[in-house]
Amino acid sequence: MMIKNKKFMRRSLTGFLIIAFAIIIILLDTETIGDDYVRRILNLGAIYAIVSVSMNLVNGFTGLFSLGQAGFMAIGAFTVAVFTVPVELREAIFYIVPQSPLVANVELPFFVALIIGGLLAALVSILIGMPVLRLKSDYLAIATLGFSEIIRIIFTNMDTITNGALGINRIPGIPTMWVTFGVAIVSIGFIVLLINSSYGRAFKAIREDDIAAEAMGINLFKHKVLSFAIGAFFAGIGGGLLASLLGTVDPKQFYFTMTYNFLLIIVLGGMGSVSGTVIASFVVTAGLEFLRFFDDSLILFGVNIPIFRPGFRMVIFSLLLMILVLFFRKGIMGQKELSWSMVEGWFKPHKNLHSKRKKDEGGTI
Amino acid sequence: MSFETFMQQLANGISIGSLYALIAIGYTMVYGILRLINFAHGDIFMMAAYFMVFSMINFNLPWYIAILFVFIATVALGVIIEKVAYKPLRDAPRMSIMISAIGVSFLLENLATYLFTGVPKGFPDIEFLTRAVTLGGISLSVATIITPVVTILLLLCVLFITNKTKIGMAMRAVSKDYETARLMGIKINRVISTTFVIGSGLAAVGAVLWGSKYPSVMPLMGVMPGLKCFVAAVLGGIGNTTGAVIGGFILGMGEIMLVSFLPALTGYRDAFAFIVLIIVLIVKPTGLLGEKVTDKV
Numbered sequence: 001m002m003i004k005n006k007k008f009m010r011r012s013l014t015g016f017l018i019i020a021f022a023i024i025i026i027l028l029d030t031e032t033i034g035d036d037y038v039r040r041i042l043n044l045g046a047i048y049a050i051v052s053v054s055m056n057l058v059n060g061f062t063g064l065f066s067l068g069q070a071g072f073m074a075i076g077a078f079t080v081a082v083f084t085v086p087v088e089l090r091e092a093i094f095y096i097v098p099q100s101p102l103v104a105n106v107e108l109p110f111f112v113a114l115i116i117g118g119l120l121a122a123l124v125s126i127l128i129g130m131p132v133l134r135l136k137s138d139y140l141a142i143a144t145l146g147f148s149e150i151i152r153i154i155f156t157n158m159d160t161i162t163n164g165a166l167g168i169n170r171i172p173g174i175p176t177m178w179v180t181f182g183v184a185i186v187s188i189g190f191i192v193l194l195i196n197s198s199y200g201r202a203f204k205a206i207r208e209d210d211i212a213a214e215a216m217g218i219n220l221f222k223h224k225v226l227s228f229a230i231g232a233f234f235a236g237i238g239g240g241l242l243a244s245l246l247g248t249v250d251p252k253q254f255y256f257t258m259t260y261n262f263l264l265i266i267v268l269g270g271m272g273s274v275s276g277t278v279i280a281s282f283v284v285t286a287g288l289e290f291l292r293f294f295d296d297s298l299i300l301f302g303v304n305i306p307i308f309r310p311g312f313r314m315v316i317f318s319l320l321l322m323i324l325v326l327f328f329r330k331g332i333m334g335q336k337e338l339s340w341s342m343v344e345g346w347f348k349p350h351k352n353l354h355s356k357r358k359k360d361e362g363g364t365i
Numbered sequence: 366m367s368f369e370t371f372m373q374q375l376a377n378g379i380s381i382g383s384l385y386a387l388i389a390i391g392y393t394m395v396y397g398i399l400r401l402i403n404f405a406h407g408d409i410f411m412m413a414a415y416f417m418v419f420s421m422i423n424f425n426l427p428w429y430i431a432i433l434f435v436f437i438a439t440v441a442l443g444v445i446i447e448k449v450a451y452k453p454l455r456d457a458p459r460m461s462i463m464i465s466a467i468g469v470s471f472l473l474e475n476l477a478t479y480l481f482t483g484v485p486k487g488f489p490d491i492e493f494l495t496r497a498v499t500l501g502g503i504s505l506s507v508a509t510i511i512t513p514v515v516t517i518l519l520l521l522c523v524l525f526i527t528n529k530t531k532i533g534m535a536m537r538a539v540s541k542d543y544e545t546a547r548l549m550g551i552k553i554n555r556v557i558s559t560t561f562v563i564g565s566g567l568a569a570v571g572a573v574l575w576g577s578k579y580p581s582v583m584p585l586m587g588v589m590p591g592l593k594c595f596v597a598a599v600l601g602g603i604g605n606t607t608g609a610v611i612g613g614f615i616l617g618m619g620e621i622m623l624v625s626f627l628p629a630l631t632g633y634r635d636a637f638a639f640i641v642l643i644i645v646l647i648v649k650p651t652g653l654l655g656e657k658v659t660d661k662v
Binding site: 059063065131132135138139141142143145146147149150153154156157257260263267271309310311312314315317318319321322325326329 | 400401402450453454457459460461463464465467468469471472474475476478479482592595596599632633635636638639640642643646647650
């Protein structure tokens with residue numbers, strides 16, 4: 001009876017939270033509460049969550065240290081930019097080199113362009129993954145980083161399609177928050193289902209020990225490419241949403257240091273924890289905005305504190321990454337997921353824990 | 366293309382190749398011992414260039430004292446980075462150390478942007494290095510001629526240290542088998558520090574020569590050379606010092622030749638190194654002079 005009650009309570013609490021979340025989004029969306037600034041940060045957080053969870057799938061769950069996320073995002077972003085800008089505006093945007101006739105008159109609905117962007121990113125990732133995924137951890141990191149740079153350089157040089165270094169602006173914006181949050185919920189839900197399937201177990205086995213996994217009959221190559229391609233697909237989707245949210249893209253945005261943002265997020269959230277990554281995405285996005293006051297000069301008691309000036313925010317940001325990896329390597333969640341038993345554990349008296357620890361101390365060593 | 370232009374480009378290729386070689390030695394030595402890509406190496410190089418700017422322009426030191434100061438400061442920076450960011454993670458999973466290395470690199474870049482602003486600073490003019498010399502119809506700066514010579518001399522020094530001295534023997538032992546070397550009584554931490562001293566010192570020399578050739582110092586100036594030099598180290602066979610130098614020469618030469626023979630591809634100059642990397646990793650992952658390493662279960 002007790003257990004049934006508990007289950008019921010947990011379920012109703014979960015349902016209550018989902019409804020509360022939906023109501024908050026509806027209120028924000030209808031501009032009843034919050035302002036554009038808050039909406040923008042939340043949208044950005046949702047997009048970062050998509051990309052970070054997809055990066056965690058590759059890095060945290062499959063154990064492939066890939067740093068190509070910025071490049072895949074660029075593919076998605078430029079696909080959306082090229083295909084959704086209204087045809088009549090294009091002449092004004094491509095004022096130096098006219099757009100190639102191949103794409104100049106093609107205008108697609110946002111979601112079609114978004115999916116095409118994701119698929120293109122996945123396709124490129126498969127082409128890249130075939131040779132590169134045979135490599136071991138650090139070689140893989142530098143090779144994927146290199147590819148992300150190559151993608152960016154190619155976009156900079158494809159004047160007739162991407163407008164080169166000038167980039168594309170006047171991309172139609174996102175009409176409601178449900179677009180970003182809807183896509184985020186669907187994407188993250190898909191990744192969670194994938195992780196809990198037999199494929200997910202194979203990914204985790206590869207992460208723990210690839211030689212043992214191969215001996216157990218897991219096709220290493222197939223699973224690595226699959227994980228890499230799905231990661232790239234959702235990075236492309238995230239990039240496409242970002243293009244639409246910002247309204248403008250140019251290759252410089254997708255410099256490989258962008259990938260470091262997502263790296264910070266997955267380290268903070270915990271490598272191998274989806275819920276941790278989602279929490280960390282919003283914390284980092286909001287934190288980056290919140291820390292903006294570090295970039296403004298601060299006058300305390302009439303004295304100008306000289307350390308507060310542009311760039312200080314990023315210094316703190318990178319110090320945070322260092323501190324995390326040096327002292328809190330597990331992040332918020334480690335490899336655990338947020339669950340009701342975890343939440344209940346926070347409120348339980350620590351008496352049990354104490355006695356348990358004492359018992360452990362009398363172990364064998 | 367006239368013969369003179371070709372010779373000019375050849376000299377350019379050799380000189381940029383030897384700069385790559387200098388930085389690549391640092392990568393290859395650290396990788397040989399710690400099995401870690403020192404992502405911060407390119408940024409150590411960048412900091413060295415800034416040290417040079419400050420010692421010569423802000424403190425008005427004569428160039429020979431400035432170079433000495435830059436050398437010491439860069440070496441100190443390299444060793445401090447190792448002690449703070451890599452040493453606590455000796456027994457951590459490989460991915461953590463790599464993230465730490467990326468963190469250091471990111472921190473140095475942001476710190477440089479914060480402290481020195483993103484506006485490029487002019488590299489101090491070292492009269493002796495920037496003087497132009499005409500050789501057989503082509504005009505070259507002294508720096509262009511001196512760079513390959515310095516590189517070869519420093520390579521010989523490094524080879525001497527690793528092959529003939531006691532600490533070099535310890536380095537080779539550590540790179541073969543870290544645990545066994547430790548059991549044999551080798552002071553691992555001292556060996557690793559020495560490696561970082563040599564690597565950072567070479568990066569400092571590289572920065573001075575680089576600055577005389579491309580006199581603009583920016584917070585992100587170390588990123589591309591850093592990545593390319595890592596490619597050079599992989600091309601030559603990572604862990605092999607001579608290989609790194611050969612790789613650096615090939616890469617520098619290839620890049621200059623690509624730009625001069627196929628001017629249409631100039632925009633892809635930075636992509637060249639990565640394409641080389643991918644080809645090497647597919648065709649011969651051990652590089653030109655590398656040893657085959659097998660994974661033990």
